[in-house]
Amino acid sequence: MSNARAKNPTFLAWRDSQQADVERALSLWVPADAPAGLGEAMRYAVLDGGKRLRPLLALASSAAVGGSRDAAMRAACAVELIHAYSLVHDDMPCMDNDVLRRGKPTVHVRFGEAQALLAGDALQALAFELLTPEDGSMAPDMAATLCRLLARSAGATGMAGGQAVDLASVGQALDQAALEAMHRQKTGALLQASVLMGAATGRVGAAVLAQLTQYGSSLGLAFQVVDDILDVTADSATLGKTAGKDAACDKPTFVSLLGLEEAKAYADRLLDQAHGALHQSGLTQLDNLHALTDWVGRRAH
Amino acid sequence: MSNARAKNPTFLAWRDSQQADVERALSLWVPADAPAGLGEAMRYAVLDGGKRLRPLLALASSAAVGGSRDAAMRAACAVELIHAYSLVHDDMPCMDNDVLRRGKPTVHVRFGEAQALLAGDALQALAFELLTPEDGSMAPDMAATLCRLLARSAGATGMAGGQAVDLASVGQALDQAALEAMHRQKTGALLQASVLMGAATGRVGAAVLAQLTQYGSSLGLAFQVVDDILDVTADSATLGKTAGKDAACDKPTFVSLLGLEEAKAYADRLLDQAHGALHQSGLTQLDNLHALTDWVGRRAH
Numbered sequence: 001m002s003n004a005r006a007k008n009p010t011f012l013a014w015r016d017s018q019q020a021d022v023e024r025a026l027s028l029w030v031p032a033d034a035p036a037g038l039g040e041a042m043r044y045a046v047l048d049g050g051k052r053l054r055p056l057l058a059l060a061s062s063a064a065v066g067g068s069r070d071a072a073m074r075a076a077c078a079v080e081l082i083h084a085y086s087l088v089h090d091d092m093p094c095m096d097n098d099v100l101r102r103g104k105p106t107v108h109v110r111f112g113e114a115q116a117l118l119a120g121d122a123l124q125a126l127a128f129e130l131l132t133p134e135d136g137s138m139a140p141d142m143a144a145t146l147c148r149l150l151a152r153s154a155g156a157t158g159m160a161g162g163q164a165v166d167l168a169s170v171g172q173a174l175d176q177a178a179l180e181a182m183h184r185q186k187t188g189a190l191l192q193a194s195v196l197m198g199a200a201t202g203r204v205g206a207a208v209l210a211q212l213t214q215y216g217s218s219l220g221l222a223f224q225v226v227d228d229i230l231d232v233t234a235d236s237a238t239l240g241k242t243a244g245k246d247a248a249c250d251k252p253t254f255v256s257l258l259g260l261e262e263a264k265a266y267a268d269r270l271l272d273q274a275h276g277a278l279h280q281s282g283l284t285q286l287d288n289l290h291a292l293t294d295w296v297g298r299r300a301h
Numbered sequence: 302m303s304n305a306r307a308k309n310p311t312f313l314a315w316r317d318s319q320q321a322d323v324e325r326a327l328s329l330w331v332p333a334d335a336p337a338g339l340g341e342a343m344r345y346a347v348l349d350g351g352k353r354l355r356p357l358l359a360l361a362s363s364a365a366v367g368g369s370r371d372a373a374m375r376a377a378c379a380v381e382l383i384h385a386y387s388l389v390h391d392d393m394p395c396m397d398n399d400v401l402r403r404g405k406p407t408v409h410v411r412f413g414e415a416q417a418l419l420a421g422d423a424l425q426a427l428a429f430e431l432l433t434p435e436d437g438s439m440a441p442d443m444a445a446t447l448c449r450l451l452a453r454s455a456g457a458t459g460m461a462g463g464q465a466v467d468l469a470s471v472g473q474a475l476d477q478a479a480l481e482a483m484h485r486q487k488t489g490a491l492l493q494a495s496v497l498m499g500a501a502t503g504r505v506g507a508a509v510l511a512q513l514t515q516y517g518s519s520l521g522l523a524f525q526v527v528d529d530i531l532d533v534t535a536d537s538a539t540l541g542k543t544a545g546k547d548a549a550c551d552k553p554t555f556v557s558l559l560g561l562e563e564a565k566a567y568a569d570r571l572l573d574q575a576h577g578a579l580h581q582s583g584l585t586q587l588d589n590l591h592a593l594t595d596w597v598g599r600r601a602h
Contacts, residue, residue: 034457035486038465042457089422092395094414113395114468117418118461121390124422125456128429132449140442147448148433155426156335156343160419164339167415185336 005287006294014288015056015295022055023047025077029130034122041111041119042126046084049102053223053296054079054194060288061198061212071138071201075146078127079194082154085123086190088116090163124154145200153193162186166251174252180221187227188220195219195289211281215274215289222270223296228253229263230299271297306588307595315589316357316596323356324348326378330431335423342412342420343427347385350403354524354597355380355495361589362499362513372439372502376447379428380495383455386424387491389417391464425455446501454494463487467552475553481522488528489521496520496590512582516575516590523571524597529554530564531600572598 005011030046031039055076062072091098091106092113099109108116131138131146138146152158162185169182195216199209232255254263274293278286306312331347332340356377363373392399392407393414400410409417432439432447439447453459463486470483496517500510533556555564575594579587 031457034465035462036465036469038457038462085422089418092418094393094418115465117390117393117395118465118468121386121421121425121455122457122461124425125452125459125461127452128448129452129456132445132452134449138445140440140445143445143448144433144439144441147429147444148435151426151428151430151433154422155430156332156339156423158426160423160426161336161339164335164337164416164419167419168337 004294005291006298008287008291011288011291011295015291018056018059019052021073022052022059022076022080025073026080029077030081030123030126037111037115038118038122041107041115042123044104044110045088045107045119045123046081049104050080050083052076052080053292054083054191056292057191057194057216057219057289058198060292061195062201063198064283064285064289065199065202065204065208066285067198067200067202068138068142071142071146072198074130074133074138075197075201076194078130078146078150079190079197081123081127081130082150082159083190085120085127086154086159086163088120088123092116095163095167127154142200146197149193149197149200153189158185158189158193159187162189169252171250172252174257176254176257179252179254179257183224184217184221187224188217191220191223192216208281208283211277215277215281218270218273218277219293219296222267222274222293225254225263225267225270226296226299228255229260229267231255232260267297305595306592307599309592312589312592312596316592319357319360320353322374323353323360323377323381326374327381330378331382331424331427338412338416339419339423342408342416343424345405345411346389346408346420346424347382350405351381351384353377353381354593355384355492357593358492358495358517358520358590359499361593362496363502364499365584365586365590366500366503366505366509367586368499368501368503369439369443372443372447373499375431375434375439376498376502377495379431379447379451380491380498382424382428382431383451383460384491386421386428387455387460387464389421389424393417396464396468428455443501447498450494450498450501454490459486459490459494460488463490470553472551473553475558477555477558480553480555480558484522484525485518488525489518492521492524493517509582509584512578516578516582519571519574519578520594520597523568523575523594526555526564526568526571527597527600529556530561530568532556533561568598 026046030043032043033039034042058076058079059072087101088107090096091101092108098106107119127150128147132143162182165182166186195212199212254266258266271293275290278289327347331344333344334340335343359377359380360373388402389408391397392402393409399407408420428451429448433444455461463483466483467487496513500513555567559567572594576591579590
């Protein structure tokens with residue numbers, strides 16, 4: 001598998017400029033003036049952190065279908081807000097009890113548990129607010145579609161459902177099918193939604209949408225397999241969070257199930273499927289989606 | 302102040318039938334099959350509980366403007382899901398640490414803190430999913446408006462923001478203006494949104510909308526003043542939650558600020574304002590909104 005695309009200067013320049021645009025938009029939209037420190041906690045949770053993979057997928061997917069850039073930026077920030085809130089809640093003592101995230105103290109360590117809980121809740125609400133601007137800048141049918149895609153991917157049949165399975169799986173002997181099903185919900189659903197929300201900012205036919213759906217599905221699962229690989233191969237400083245956490249918590253992973261080498265091979269197969277779905281879509285402006293796919297994979301190599 | 306309307310058999314029959322309809326709709330829409338016990342926790346948090354005041358306001362408001370009944374039921378259930386999630390998170394140990402709600406163990410007592418956190422998160426997402434059905438049963442502009450109203454009322458400038466102020470206010474000497482501002486966000490915003498979402502299921506002019514906005518504002522604040530009165534006058538069995546909690550927690554309330562009698566008089570003035578705004582709207586099908594207003598007030602008498 002070639003990773004040349006992920007190191008391509010054109011891609012890197014695009015990625016850096018998009019990350020900066022997303023940061024500016026988030027800084028504008030996440031309220032500094034929310035009362036009693038809530039805004040500060042929300043901004044701490046969201047700004048100046050992360051690879052912005054989900055926003056980049058939404059923006060690249062929108063560009064691939066010739067979608068609205070303004071709508072895509074709202075979609076990009078909305079998925080990132082959902083991702084950010086899930087990390088805040090995930091890190092809390094009653095969940096993963098993590099004290100380090102992106103190299104900084106987690107939100108509940110910095111602001112207290114109650115504020116972390118509220119900040120997460122408010123970030124989720126803000127995501128849907130971003131998708132429904134009152135200024136007429138987004139067509140209502142697009143806004144409704146984006147809200148639907150985001151709500152489904154975040155809720156009981158998506159991310160939150162996957163987290164519930166994850167909680168229940170500690171110390172359990174999940175087989176590969178069960179592990180995959182869990183991760184397709186827990187992390188895959190929101191990554192897939194990022195792609196589909198980007199596509200929803202333009203007009204695409206059912207066949208293209210089916211390939212982008214497949215792309216998001218393969219990429220989402222690949223992301224998690226790579227994440228499991230990194231949990232055993234990288235150190236905490238590189239990850240910006242506590243390494244070896246899954247094994248220490250006796251959580252099933254693709255590495256514990258398949259072994260390290262087979263997990264790497266599986267990640268490569270999923271990434272190949274993702275590239276293949278992009279090719280099958282027949283879209284022409286796909287360089288950044290291909291490069292993002294390589295970028296997801298490259299982290300593990 | 303007359304409470305005859307709140308005891309009117311026509312109103313009581315309407316209220317009971319609407320509560321039953323809401324219960325059926327929630328039972329249909331809150332997933333029983335969400336994985337790993339998440340659906341069970343969500344249903345426990347939502348079903349078979351509460352007065353359903355917010356849904357009733359949405360349904361009555363929709364009927365007053367000749368709105369779509371199907372859309373109103375989705376709006377009614379969506380606001381109730383937001384309300385239910387806020388109670389689940391509010392009751393958690395890091396917030397109010399309540400063990401009793403509607404006469405039952407709170408969600409985190411029954412299902413554990415992690416599941417309570419996730420159930421709340423998933424209920425918020427489900428609210429927006431309900432407002433964006435894929436079957437074409439709701440006009441996209443209506444769906445987008447409903448999502449916008451709900452997101453704003455739930456987020457940092459609404460309910461979550463008010464909760465942050467509430468947290469920060471323990472042991473503080475708030476004046477009446479600060480206390481009102483807090484409650485207008487914490488509980489008022491969602492009650493007002495219930496009215497406005499109901500109205501958004503029909504077509505109303507700006508003048509009518511302004512009066513309904515005023516109505517929701519006055520009613521929302523009246524609700525909280527009455528709640529504070531009940532906290533000192535009712536017992537836990539009547540409330541279905543721990544009475545005297547606010548005073549025990551050294552939280553400022555309208556009763557601690559104004560005294561019991563003046564708080565009752567203030568509630569009556571706010572309820573009169575609410576009725577007045579309804580009259581000013583010029584709408585004709587207002588009996589149930591008037592009766593609901595009396596019902597909110599009657600609890601304290």
